[in-house]
Amino acid sequence: MDRFAELKAFCLVAASGGFSPAARQLGVAASSVTRLVDALEKRVGTALLNRSTRKVTLTDSGQQYYASAQAILAQLDQADDAAAARHGQxxxxxxxxxxxxxxxxxxxxxxxxxxxxxxxxxxxxxxxxxxxxxxxxxxxxxxxxxxxxxxxxxxxxxxxGHQRVICASPAYLERHGTPEAPEDLLRHNCLLFSYGVARRGWRLQSQQAGAGFTELPVRGTLTINNSEMLRRAALDGVGIAMLPDWLVRGDLAAGTLQPLLGGYQANPGEMExxxxxxxxxxxxxxxxxxxxxxxxxxxxxxxxx
The missing domain is CATH 3.40.190.10 (Periplasmic binding protein-like II)
Structure with a gap:
């Protein structure tokens, strides 16, 4: 059996915590990954993984072997890269x-x-x-x-570079008014991007020299982890959104979305x-x-x- 295939399967199982996720990454059946890891453990003569119905973890021997296996696979990648570089391929x-x-x-x-x-x-x-x-x-x-x-x-x-724009549809602004200052956003329905971390506010900074940050704990009725869906919700008048300029440039030009607080740079976190x-x-x-x-x-x- 291919020893490098065994190493790859073992490292993916160890990193992902299971045979099924490792199999998805390799594009093979979970049974194939199990056979590769079983063959590796048989060859080295010790258990490398603790198997349970909920998660797979490394044994003490497995932790040491995992570090060595990762180094070997990294060296193999480097060797492949070097060979390809010599031929410009x-x-x-x-x-x-x-x-x-x-x-x-x-x-x-x-x-x-x-x-x-x-x-x-x-x-x-x-x-x-x-x-x-x-x-x-x-x-x-x-x-x-x-x-x-x-x-x-x-x-x-x-x-x-990358910039974001705070914007809303004309229909939303007609119903709820247009925010004139950052603090006005606290009274509006702000559509939020889900970043997978405990971050819900927006940070604004005036473009005037030496201006500090304004941290706003904005809230809204919609949180999504996809910017295109946020855009569509903003176009439908659901609320105010902070979106990439490249995504809404056409909407802004067409007037279907209107930029807000143009004197401020906006981001969920760092400005640069x-x-x-x-x-x-x-x-x-x-x-x-x-x-x-x-x-x-x-x-x-x-x-x-």
Missing amino acids: AGGLLRVSAPVTFSTMFIAPLLGELARRHPRLELDLHLSDAVSNMVDDSIDVAIRIGAAQQQPNLIARRLS IGLYAMYAANRRGSQAIKAFVDLLAEHLAQPLT
Whole structure:
């Protein structure tokens, strides 16, 4: 049996806490993953996993073996990257996670060009507005919107800036009035994006030099983890939303949404945010990562429309 397949299956089970999620990532049946891990444990002569009906955890021996197995698989990836780099080829499987709406608008149009430029590249695209765990989900590249966060062993390549707009439909504003100051938002129905963490407020900063932040514990009747659904709710007059400028630019031009509090910059958290491609530092030589990220950066260098 393929020893590297055993290592891969074992590491995915350990990272995800179960055979079924590991099987989904590998695209095989859970029974196949079980056979691979059973064969590995038989070969090394000890149990590496504690199995229960609720979760799979590492044994003491398994914890030590897991660290070594991860290092081996990382070295294998580096060897593949180095070999591909010598021939200038981008090929193999590339797992990418990215936000849903952004991917639909800006990654989907690139798929044909990516296939033409790099016919040997296999793209496994995982769309979610939740922040993925790159290790647990075996993600090679994560496209993220937010503040640049220095993380050990990760490279964050800035692809473009990112701004958000507070906006509402003319119908909503006619019924409820137009907020003239940040504090007025507290009296409105604010449509909230669910970030998967305990963050419900909005932060606004006047564009005047030296201005501080205004933290607003806004509330509303709708919380969603998808920006396109927030946009549709705002268009239907449900409430006031804070949305990416590239998503609502056409709506603002058409007048179906109206920008609010134009003298303020708005974000849920940090003000200095952007769009980033995140990948492991030891994969900086990967031709597959370079091919995908370079094409996306090339596209985003043009105005986001």
